[in-house]
Every structure is written in C-alpha cells, then in structure tokens.
Amino acid sequence: MTEATSPERLLFASTTQAFLEKEMPLGRVRELHAAGVAFDPNWWRRAAELGWASLLVPDELGGGSVSGDGVQDVALVAEQIGRTVAPGPLHPVSTVLAGLVDARTGPVHTGLIEALIAGEAVATWAVYEPGRSWAPLTPGVTATRTASGYRLDGVKDRVEAGAESAVLLVVAALDGQPLQFLVDTDAAGVRIDSQKSIDLVKRYARVQFDAVEVDDAAVVGTAETTPALISRQSQIAQILQCAEVVGVLEAVFDMTVQWSLDRHSFGRPLASYQALKHKFADMKIWLETSRATARAAVNAVAERSTDADLSASVAKSYIGEHAPGMLQLCIQLHGGIGVTWEHDLHLYLRRVSLYRSLFGTPEEHNLRVYAITKALEAAS
Numbered sequence: 001m002t003e004a005t006s007p008e009r010l011l012f013a014s015t016t017q018a019f020l021e022k023e024m025p026l027g028r029v030r031e032l033h034a035a036g037v038a039f040d041p042n043w044w045r046r047a048a049e050l051g052w053a054s055l056l057v058p059d060e061l062g063g064g065s066v067s068g069d070g071v072q073d074v075a076l077v078a079e080q081i082g083r084t085v086a087p088g089p090l091h092p093v094s095t096v097l098a099g100l101v102d103a104r105t106g107p108v109h110t111g112l113i114e115a116l117i118a119g120e121a122v123a124t125w126a127v128y129e130p131g132r133s134w135a136p137l138t139p140g141v142t143a144t145r146t147a148s149g150y151r152l153d154g155v156k157d158r159v160e161a162g163a164e165s166a167v168l169l170v171v172a173a174l175d176g177q178p179l180q181f182l183v184d185t186d187a188a189g190v191r192i193d194s195q196k197s198i199d200l201v202k203r204y205a206r207v208q209f210d211a212v213e214v215d216d217a218a219v220v221g222t223a224e225t226t227p228a229l230i231s232r233q234s235q236i237a238q239i240l241q242c243a244e245v246v247g248v249l250e251a252v253f254d255m256t257v258q259w260s261l262d263r264h265s266f267g268r269p270l271a272s273y274q275a276l277k278h279k280f281a282d283m284k285i286w287l288e289t290s291r292a293t294a295r296a297a298v299n300a301v302a303e304r305s306t307d308a309d310l311s312a313s314v315a316k317s318y319i320g321e322h323a324p325g326m327l328q329l330c331i332q333l334h335g336g337i338g339v340t341w342e343h344d345l346h347l348y349l350r351r352v353s354l355y356r357s358l359f360g361t362p363e364e365h366n367l368r369v370y371a372i373t374k375a376l377e378a379a380s
Contacts, residue, residue, distance in 0.1 A: 012051075012066040012073065016080045019050060024086040026344050029201055032087060038164055038203035039087035041122075048119025052077050052090060056097050056236070062114050071236070071302035075243040075294075082247025085351045087201035089161045091240050092124035096169045098236045099125075099180060099229050103221040112167060112182065123167040125233060126183075126207055128158040134360040136171055136178070136230050141209060143172040143179060149215035150174070152181060152189075155208050158358065162205025163192050169220065170209070171230065178230060180220040187212055199350045231309060234359065235301045238312045241355045242294040245323050248348045249287050255345070256283075256330040270333075279329060286322045293318045310372045317365035320356040327352050 023043060032039065048054075055070040055077070057063020065073045074094055081090060093116055100109050115121035129140045141154030152172055159168070168183045168190075185192060189212040195204040221229045257280065260271035270276055297315035300308040327349040331338035338345050356362065 006067055009067045009073070009076065013076055013080065015050065016052075016077055017083075019047070020080055020084050020086055024084055024088075026084060026347060029085060029087065029347060033200035038161060038201055039089065041119075041164075044088050044122070045119035047088060047090075048117065053093055053097070053119060054117045056094055057101055057113060057117055061101065061110065062117055069302050071239070072298060075239055075298045078240045078243040079247035079250075082244035082249075082351070083251040085200075085248065085347050089122045089124065089164065091237060092160045092165070093122060094240060095125045095233045095237045096123040096167075099169060099220055099233045102229055102232055103225065108217045109182070109220065121166045122161055122164055123169060123182075124159055124161050124165040125237070126156040126159045126162070126168045126170045127230075128156060130155055130157045130206070134364055136234055137227060139171045139173045139178055141170060141172040143174040143181065145174075146213065149213065149218065150181065152183065152209040152212040152214065155206065157195060157204070157206040159205045159207050161203060162207055163194055163203065168207065174223070177223045178226050179223055180226060180229065181214055181218045182220060183209075183212060183214055183218065187214070189213070197354060199354045200347060202351070202354060235297075235308050235312045237359045238316050239294070239297050239301050241359060242290075242297060242312075242315045242319050245319050245352055245355055246287075246291050246294050248352055249290055249323060249326060252327060252330045252345060252348050253283055253287055256280075256333050259334055276333065279333065283326050283329060286326050290315075290319045290322065310369060313360070313365040313368045313372070316360055317362045317369060320362040320365070323352045324349070324356055 023046070051064070051066065052074070054063035055065045055074040057070070067073055074090070078090060081088070097113065097116055100113055103109070112121070112123065116123055127136050132140065141152060141156060144151045144153070152170060154172070156170065162168070162185070165185055168185060170181045170183050171178055172181060183190060189210040191208040191210070193206045195206055197204050257271070260276060260280070261269050263270045271280070293315040297311040300311035305311070327345070331345050331349065334343065334345060337343050360368070
C-alpha cells in the first residue's frame, strides 16, 4: 500500500517484516489468545526500539522518521502488522502522540512523549462512549473547573489497551466545548473494566470517571485548537486502520490464490475453473481499489491537505464495506477447511470485522463524504 521507494524505507520495511515474522507469527497470536494476554510489554519495547513509536514525533522531541515523512512510515508499519494480525498498541500510541505533538503544551507532556517513544509506557485515546456512535466532538464525559484544576465525570468505552495503558487521553466537554485531558489510569476515581472483542488479541476497556481530579498541566491543547487536534487524531486512527486492513487483504488474497493453485478437483487446479477466475478478478479489483484509496488517504493526511478528512472517510467507507466480503469469499473458496478454528483465515476476518465498526462505520463515513462534498459545492 505504501510505496517503499527509497533505500531507507525499503530497509525499514524489510526490517519490520522480518521482526514480525520472527517475533509475532500467527502461532504466537494464538498463544497470546490462549493465555488471555493482549500483548507482551517487552515485545512492544523491542518494537519501539525499531522506531515504531517515534515516527510521528519530530527530531527536537526525541523522535524521527525513516524517510522524513512519519505518517507514511507509520502506515507502512501498520500494513506489515496486518499481514500477521499482530497485537500491540501501535494505533492508540500513535493517535495520542499525534495529539501531544501538535499541542506542544508543556514539559510534563514532553516527558510522556519520551516514555511513549521508548516503549516504557503505553497511552491510549478515550473517545468512544457507551451507546453512542462515532462523534468525537460531542463528548458525554464532562469536565468541571475546580480550585486546583478540573474534575472529570462520565464513562468511556471501546478504549483500546485501556487496561494495559498508564495514561488516558480523554475527550471531555468543558462548558459545552470539547477539550482533552491526560489522566493516569491509577488516579483516584478511575475504574477500568475489560471489554470483550471479536479479535483474538485486541483488548478494549470501559473506563468510569467518578470525580477524577486533574491539574492544569493535564490539559492538552486549548478550547480553540481542540477541534483541529481531534480531527488530526481521527485521521491518524483511520488511515492506520485502512493501511492495516490492506495488509490483511494482501495476505489473505495471496493465501487463497496459492490454495487454488495447489488444490485440485477432477484432476485440475481450482484456479483453472472459469467461475472461480471471475471471483478472483473481483477480489483483485477490491484489493487494488482498497490499496489506492488507502494510499490517497495516507498521502492527504501526511501532507495535511485540506481534503484529508474527505480522503480518510472515502478510504474508511470503501475498505470497511468491501474487506469483510472479500474475507468471506476467501473462506468460501477454501471450502470446509476455511471455516475451522485451526485455519488462520478467521484471525484475519476478526480483525477486519472489528475495524469496520471503529472510528466510524462505512455508513457513517458515507454520510460524512456527502456532507463534506455538499459543503465544498456550497463554498464554490
């Protein structure tokens, strides 16, 4: 999906792929699931040593990207992760770092950035709320001014790696306007309950805030800059999902093509039957279109283009709509073995189905594309 054209990016891509194939093959994913573990913190530290967590952070804050374009590089990592449906907090850590870097609000946050880059801490974005769809700018969690700072009250859910994180970046409403706060997961009044996920290793949490006290240093950004920060964080979350799903689609398509060449029926390989050739042609179209829409979204977000929101929504809509169907078709083409627990295809289907519903469903992004398009037409 991402173009590894420079020698530096080619080396980074091959190193990332080798690390994942050695340290996190599909068998290891199954082992983590059996043990009830989301990810190994030591494994994440080694991944951070490869630079995964530093890609969106500028040099002056201790980060640095391989090619000079951190968004492209982190999307490349996400794509490689998709090929083995590896675990790990790449998405939440990258989303939080995107907000912290753009806010640049103080030395406390600089210390957190350094810890996240080193893999010594994990942070996640608390943005979803129970019973509500994707609406990051209208939070139900409230923030109230106090003599020493702010008090947070309310509930967040679908918080990725919530139980594994040390810090939450919480979207709350202050005087009716969204504002983000850093909250330690061990702070008084914070209660974290694990939530089940259809993915084998992706873990989420419900977080209750009961009169949680934070000081002024916990604020990320200002009331004026918060909408832009949340928009940027949303874009990062969405393109990382799209890039990872493209990696998934590449892996399952290659797997299914190879199966159809190896498997014979009536003395002929399955791939030789005309009806199945049409199915493979359809899947190839879906794969390449998903790759193209994801690439366009990554490019737009990397360039901070004015149409970045539109491009991200187009990618989320198309990929979210077609990826699950492509996985189901791959399962059907494998026949009976494709629906067994022992076969790996369901690991990929679980990840794709999960991502379809997070950070906006295809239906929600269809409406968003329509609204953005109408607004552009009215402005022209």
